[in-house]
Amino acid sequence: MRLGIIGVSGAVGQQMLECLVEQDIVVDELRVFASEKSRGKKILFNNQEYTIQVADESSFDGLDYVLGAVSNELSKKYWPWIKKSGAIYIDNSSAFRGDKDVPLVVPEINGEDALDNHGLIANPNCSTIITLMAIAPLLKLGDFNSMIATTFQAVSGAGNKGIEELNNELNNCNYQPKVFPYTIASNVISEIGSYLDNDYTSEEMKMMNEGRKILHHPDLRVSCTCVRVPVMRSHSISVRVVMDRIVDLDEGKRVINDFDGVEYRDELVTPLDASNQDIVYVSRLRRDLTNPNGLLLWCCGDQIRKGAASNAVGILKYLLDCKHN
Numbered sequence: 001m002r003l004g005i006i007g008v009s010g011a012v013g014q015q016m017l018e019c020l021v022e023q024d025i026v027v028d029e030l031r032v033f034a035s036e037k038s039r040g041k042k043i044l045f046n047n048q049e050y051t052i053q054v055a056d057e058s059s060f061d062g063l064d065y066v067l068g069a070v071s072n073e074l075s076k077k078y079w080p081w082i083k084k085s086g087a088i089y090i091d092n093s094s095a096f097r098g099d100k101d102v103p104l105v106v107p108e109i110n111g112e113d114a115l116d117n118h119g120l121i122a123n124p125n126c127s128t129i130i131t132l133m134a135i136a137p138l139l140k141l142g143d144f145n146s147m148i149a150t151t152f153q154a155v156s157g158a159g160n161k162g163i164e165e166l167n168n169e170l171n172n173c174n175y176q177p178k179v180f181p182y183t184i185a186s187n188v189i190s191e192i193g194s195y196l197d198n199d200y201t202s203e204e205m206k207m208m209n210e211g212r213k214i215l216h217h218p219d220l221r222v223s224c225t226c227v228r229v230p231v232m233r234s235h236s237i238s239v240r241v242v243m244d245r246i247v248d249l250d251e252g253k254r255v256i257n258d259f260d261g262v263e264y265r266d267e268l269v270t271p272l273d274a275s276n277q278d279i280v281y282v283s284r285l286r287r288d289l290t291n292p293n294g295l296l297l298w299c300c301g302d303q304i305r306k307g308a309a310s311n312a313v314g315i316l317k318y319l320l321d322c323k324h325n
């Protein structure tokens with residue numbers, strides 16, 4: 001299996017290397033790419049050293065799969081070169097998520113969609129993955145048509161530069177923010193992404209647009225508020241879903257806990273509990289006091305792992321398993 005990784009030096013790219021080992025993916029040939037800044041630097045994978053290259057038009061030739069962990073603009077730049085090579089591209093950016101012929105996949109929820117690809121598969125938004133992992137199990141007990149979600153997003157959601165910014169602000173109270181629109185240390189910022197005509201942000205609309213596609217639920221309505229919080233790693237989401245019937249809370253906890261990749265906890269979970277591992281933790285399932293069909297829950301997940309790297313590697317694993325079985 002010949003694999004390329006673009007953006008290997010970033011938060012998601014570095015995590016992908018670990019996830020490949022953890023998910024027992026056998027890689028026969030690996031090519032790693034990043035920017036000019038990283039050209040020539042060495043990375044370790046499976047105790048072997050690899051040199052970071054800057055990709056050109058023929059860099060992907062002969063590869064079977066490429067994992068992408070770069071910006072939308074770069075992903076759009078590299079995709080024609082990957083397409084020409086015939087490799088299957090699994091992209092972490094949001095550049096292609098809305099395209100009709102691009103599957104948007106969380107393996108535990110809609111893994112089979114990955115098989116219907118035209119060479120490009122998109123990894124969903126990090127908060128969307130974590131939220132859907134928490135609520136998809138409830139579909140075993142009934143349907144839901146609407147959801148309200150408030151996210152509490154870690155600074156590493158903006159990559160390594162987000163972590164640097166919080167550290168800089170913690171160490172120097174005069175530090176001027178460069179990555180986030182306001183100071184994030186000792187603060188919260190309810191603005192992630194750019195504002196759209198409906199006064200929601202681009203990040204907030206991903207929950208509905210991507211949720212509809214992943215759950216195959218074109219009528220799902222979602223109102224979302226995305227908030228950046230001074231947490232280094234792991235996103236948390238407060239979610240309300242309105243079911244089409246009254247769901248027994250113990251039944252709800254059971255189906256959530258039984259879902260692959262999710263664990264229900266009777267005690268409170270925090271982003272620290274969720275960090276550095278792939279499980280999405282759910283706690284505080286309770287009845288909505290404004291509607292008996294409504295359920296509220298709290299979930300936390302490591303967004304660099306389940307929200308990005310391990311989900312993308314999980315898609316690759318799904319494709320490889322299907323090929324070999």
Ligand SMILES: NC(=O)c1ccc[n+]([C@@H]2O[C@H](COP(=O)([O-])OP(=O)(O)OC[C@H]3O[C@@H](n4cnc5c(N)ncnc54)[C@H](OP(=O)(O)O)[C@@H]3O)[C@@H](O)[C@H]2O)c1
Nearest residue numbers: 007009010011012034035038069070092093157159160308
């Ligand atoms: N961080 C998260 O939690 C998260 C979650 C879900 C999705 N994502 C998405 O995943 C992607 C990567 O995010 P990240 O957080 O890993 O960002 P990051 O830490 O800022 O890393 C960005 C990567 O892009 C590389 N890069 C920059 N310019 C390049 C160029 N001209 N050619 C090739 N590579 C270049 C960087 O290489 P150098 O180090 O050489 O500059 C680095 O490896 C983004 O689309 C992001 O939206 C991130």
